Amino acid sequence: MLTPGETKDLMRRFESAMNERRLDDLDALLAPDVVRHCEATPAMEVTNLDQFKDFLRFDATVFPDNKQTFEHIVVDGDMVGLWATYEGTQDGDFGPFPATGKYAKFSFGAVFRMAEGKIAEWWITWDNMTVLRQLGHLQG
DSSP, X not given: OOOHHHHHHHHHHHHHHHHTTOGGGGXXXXXXXXXEEETTSTTOOBOSHHHHHHHHHHHHHHSTTOEEEEEEEEEETTXXXXXXXXXXXXXXXXXXXXXXXXXXXXXXXXXXXXXXXXXXXXXXXXXHHHHHHHTTSXXX
């Protein structure tokens, strides 16, 4: 099992790999059979590393300047709690929502399960209403 310091370092490397689009770096950080659970994006199934890389490629077509900032990382044994922000400009279509060219920034929370020194599974959630309002898809 990783120490809390090693786990936080792994999470920072995960953050950097996503932000810098270094998808090959994810091989050392995520289990091959990694699972991502997200009720905010139920159509985006991720049950392995290749699907997660495909998800990130798709996300970069919708929000090409996207960036995630991990603000709080809390380690408890093999579990990691995360509070973070996501920001980006919607330059591509996202499901039924056409590109708006508008910028959104929102907070999200996640809990990760580590196994054998890698991210094995995580649960992530955010408020879609906030995002859709910022992008101009909802009034209010």
